[in-house]
Amino acid sequence: MREAPALRERLAALVAWASDGTVTAAEALAATVPLSALGVTSLAQMRLIDAVEREFGIEFDFSDGEVDVLNDLGALERRITGAV
Numbered sequence: 001m002r003e004a005p006a007l008r009e010r011l012a013a014l015v016a017w018a019s020d021g022t023v024t025a026a027e028a029l030a031a032t033v034p035l036s037a038l039g040v041t042s043l044a045q046m047r048l049i050d051a052v053e054r055e056f057g058i059e060f061d062f063s064d065g066e067v068d069v070l071n072d073l074g075a076l077e078r079r080i081t082g083a084v
Helices: 004-018 025-030 042-056 066-071 073-081
Strands: none
Touching (some): 042 073, 066 073
């Protein structure tokens, strides 16, 4: 498993990629509001889901309200490391 800072930076890069640069990696790392408030759209969230699932070998289950994990790098990090 990746170390936390490297993992957080990789997730921020994926957010930037998924949002086509609307939200930069630096903005995602510094965010104090939900990523959607920064401009991560539902389409970008879908791209982010696909990228995270592929890269980290996890599956999201949105039937149990897990969608909130997409608005926060810390929540994504915890989901990937199993600390949720």
